[in-house]
Amino acid sequence: MNPEDPKIEPTLDGAPAPADLSTEEREAAAAANEADLAASLGELETLRAKNAELSEQYLRAQAEVQNTRRRADEEIAKARKFAVESFAESLLPVCDSLEAGLAVQEATVEQIREGSEVTLRQLKQALERNKVVEVNPAVGDKFDPHLHQAISMVPAPGQEPNTIASVLQKGYLIAERVLRPALVMVAAPQ
Incomplete structure (x- = not known):
């Protein structure tokens, strides 16, 4: 090392301090570093408190979700039981x-x-x-496989093919869903 280079000593925060500082200046720098360290510790405590608060909020939110799910399951069970x-x-x-x-x-x-x-x-x-509605097609209506069940095809002179020739049993819908299709005989092609 060159003897003309100033001697560098590390400070508390790790930054080098020139050797030509007086003792008072070094003490002031050390006090400033201690103040910074105290502020950092205070900030750390604040962050720890905030972390604890957020953890508690998370646990409460999880408990609320579980309670809501349990209540919904109970309501669904009651709805099924008393439907x-x-x-x-x-x-x-x-x-x-x-x-x-x-x-x-x-x-x-x-x-x-x-x-x-x-x-x-x-x-x-x-x-x-x-909401239970009759399905009672008229003779001559178009056969609909979604609403009707064809029992057989019969000759029906003067009638279009694939139309209802006769209704053997009414069908029923419940809330627009087929509960029982209408049993019908369908006009055969000629």
Whole structure:
């Protein structure tokens, strides 16, 4: 080393300090370094506190998600369990009407027929309230494999091929989904 080069001593923060500083200047530099170190330690404590707060918030959020999932699962289970409650409730008047009709001992044929018609209307209303809709195609309607089930093809003079020749049994939709297709006979090609 060249003797004219100043001697360099490291400081607390690792930066070299020139050797020609006085003791007072060195002490001032050391005090400044200690102040910086204290500020860094204070900042570290602040960051640790913020980290602890964020960890707690994360754990609370996780618990809330689990509670929400559990509540949703419970509501789905209840909905499945009681899904037919409304439907069953709408069928009770039909049951009452049938029981009342059977309780009459000396009914005439006209009274039995009238009671049956009223009960059938009640049943149809109950089905409609629960979104169960009849599929009853008319003769001559186009065959729709989504709504109809063809039992056979029959010769039908004067009728277009692949149209309904006769309906053997009505079909039903529930909320626009096929519950039972209508059983039909389809006009054969000629």
